[in-house]
Amino acid sequence: MIHDQIKVFPKTSTGISGLDEITNGGFPKNRPVLICGSAGCGKTLFAMQFLVKGILEENEPGVFMSFEETSADLSQNVRSLGFDLEELKKQKKLKVDHVRIERSEIEETGEYDLEALFIRLNYAIDSIGAKRVVLDTVESLFTGMENSVWLRSEIRRLFQWLKDKGVTAIITGERGEGSLTRHGLEEYVSDCVILLDFRIIDQIATRRLRIVKYRGSTHGTNEYPFLIDEDGISVLPVTSLKLDYKSPSELISFNLPAIDNLFAKRGIYKGSSTLITGTAGTAKTILASYFALASCHRKEPVLYFSFEESPEQLIRNLLTIGLDLRSQVNDNLLHIHSSRPSLQGLEMHLLTLHKLMAEFKPKTVIIDPISSLITVGNSSEVRAMLVRLMDMLKVNEVNALFTSLTQNKENFYSDTTVEAVSSLADNWIDLSNVNEQNKWQRNILIIKARGMGHFNGQKKFLIADSGFQLVEK
Structure with a gap:
C-alpha cells in the first residue's frame, strides 16, 4: 500500500528514525x-537533521537559511549530534545563510517586497544544486515589518516559489496562542503540518510529535514521543498494533530443568511474554537472570533493563550463586541498561528501549521490575505503555520477561502493576515467601501458561550457593 501511494504521491525520506513509518514514506517531495x-x-x-541526513543518505544537497542563529552558532550547536556542518560546506553539499532581521534597518516604502530574499535564496539553491531547503524561522520577518497584510502576501508567494523551484x-x-503558529503560517502550507510539543508532567520532561x-x-494521527540524544532525533512510531503477529511453536528453556518441567511441554513458547511477580526477596531477579543466561547459551543477544541495580551490582550479586553475567557482557551477548524510572517519562523509556532494540537486535528482553514504572505514571498509563511494548516485542518475535514487585501478599490481583499487565502476559509465575516454623520458605506457582498445560x-x-533448587518432599 505504501509503495503504491508513493508512486502517485512522491515522497522524500525525512532522515529521522521512525518518522518515515508514521508518514507512510516521508515528507511530500518538492513541497513545503x-x-x-x-x-x-x-x-x-x-x-x-532533515538536511544533513538528506546529504549523507540521499545525496541531496541542502540550504539552511537562518533568521536567528549565525552559521558559526549552528555548526557548534549540532556538533554534539555528530553533524559536521563545516565539512559539508567545504564539500559544496550544504549552504548555510544567516539573514539578519533588524527593524531599525528596514524601511518599508511603496511596492517594497521580499524580492531580495528570493534572489538570495535562489542563488544559494543554484550554487550547490540543492534539493532540500530549511527556513528557520521565517516568522522572524514579522518582527521587522509592520505591514503584516503585505508580509502575509509575500510569504504566500515565497511558499509557492519554493514549490515551483522543485525543492522539499x-x-x-x-x-x-489560538493558532498553531503566532502568525498563522499554517494557512499557507496546505500540504503537511507537523506540531512539536515539549511538556513537563510531574516534573518529568516529554517531547511529542x-x-x-x-x-x-x-x-x-496520534501523538508520538520523540527523543533528542547524541544520535539526533528519534520518533517512536508504535502506538497500537493489530493482533496479526506470528506465534512460533518452538520451545525455549529457562536454563533450569526444575522450572521447565513445571510446564507440560518442558519449556515456554519462543516469542512469548512472561510475568514474574512476588514480594521483596522472593528471587525474581535471579529467575530473570537464569532466563537471560539461557538466551546467551543459545547465542541469542539479551537486552536487560534494570531499574533498581547498576550493571556492576547486578553482576556481583549473581556471582554469589554461580551465575556469571560478566562473561556474557564481554562476549556482547548481554547488554545491561540501568536507569532510575524517574529519569524520564514512560514514553521515553519505551523510546529508549525501541532505540536499543534497533541497535543491539536482541532476541530476549528483560525488564526488572516493571513495578518501578508506576512512580512515573498511573495504572492506565503504565498499562498503555506495556501494551505498546508487548506488541512491539511480539512483532519482532522477542522473548520477553517482566518482573513485578507486589505489595499485597494476600491478594496480588489488587496490585496496580499486576492488574495492568497480568492479562497481557502469556505466562505468569508467582513467587512468595511463607513463614514456616520461624523460617521463611520460598514458593513458586505457575498461575497461567497460554497454549499449554502446567503444574497447578x-x-x-531455595536459593543456595549453587543457585536455584526445588525442595523435594
Whole structure:
C-alpha cells in the first residue's frame, strides 16, 4: 500500500528514525512542510537533521537559511549530534545563510517586497544544486515589518516559489496562542503540518510529535514521543498494533530443568511474554537472570533493563550463586541498561528501549521490575505503555520477561502493576515467601501458561550457593 501511494504521491525520506513509518514514506517531495512548536521543542534540530541526513543518505544537497542563529552558532550547536556542518560546506553539499532581521534597518516604502530574499535564496539553491531547503524561522520577518497584510502576501508567494523551484522545504514557526503558529503560517502550507510539543508532567520532561495534516496521504494521527540524544532525533512510531503477529511453536528453556518441567511441554513458547511477580526477596531477579543466561547459551543477544541495580551490582550479586553475567557482557551477548524510572517519562523509556532494540537486535528482553514504572505514571498509563511494548516485542518475535514487585501478599490481583499487565502476559509465575516454623520458605506457582498445560500446585524452592533448587518432599 505504501509503495503504491508513493508512486502517485512522491515522497522524500525525512532522515529521522521512525518518522518515515508514521508518514507512510516521508515528507511530500518538492513541497513545503511546516514544523511548529514552542521554544525548546527541537524545531531547529529537526530541520537540520532533515538536511544533513538528506546529504549523507540521499545525496541531496541542502540550504539552511537562518533568521536567528549565525552559521558559526549552528555548526557548534549540532556538533554534539555528530553533524559536521563545516565539512559539508567545504564539500559544496550544504549552504548555510544567516539573514539578519533588524527593524531599525528596514524601511518599508511603496511596492517594497521580499524580492531580495528570493534572489538570495535562489542563488544559494543554484550554487550547490540543492534539493532540500530549511527556513528557520521565517516568522522572524514579522518582527521587522509592520505591514503584516503585505508580509502575509509575500510569504504566500515565497511558499509557492519554493514549490515551483522543485525543492522539499521545511519552514519552522513558533507556537501561537489560538493558532498553531503566532502568525498563522499554517494557512499557507496546505500540504503537511507537523506540531512539536515539549511538556513537563510531574516534573518529568516529554517531547511529542503530531501530524496535524498531510494532504493526499494517509498518516499516523496520534501523538508520538520523540527523543533528542547524541544520535539526533528519534520518533517512536508504535502506538497500537493489530493482533496479526506470528506465534512460533518452538520451545525455549529457562536454563533450569526444575522450572521447565513445571510446564507440560518442558519449556515456554519462543516469542512469548512472561510475568514474574512476588514480594521483596522472593528471587525474581535471579529467575530473570537464569532466563537471560539461557538466551546467551543459545547465542541469542539479551537486552536487560534494570531499574533498581547498576550493571556492576547486578553482576556481583549473581556471582554469589554461580551465575556469571560478566562473561556474557564481554562476549556482547548481554547488554545491561540501568536507569532510575524517574529519569524520564514512560514514553521515553519505551523510546529508549525501541532505540536499543534497533541497535543491539536482541532476541530476549528483560525488564526488572516493571513495578518501578508506576512512580512515573498511573495504572492506565503504565498499562498503555506495556501494551505498546508487548506488541512491539511480539512483532519482532522477542522473548520477553517482566518482573513485578507486589505489595499485597494476600491478594496480588489488587496490585496496580499486576492488574495492568497480568492479562497481557502469556505466562505468569508467582513467587512468595511463607513463614514456616520461624523460617521463611520460598514458593513458586505457575498461575497461567497460554497454549499449554502446567503444574497447578505450589513448589517449594531455595536459593543456595549453587543457585536455584526445588525442595523435594
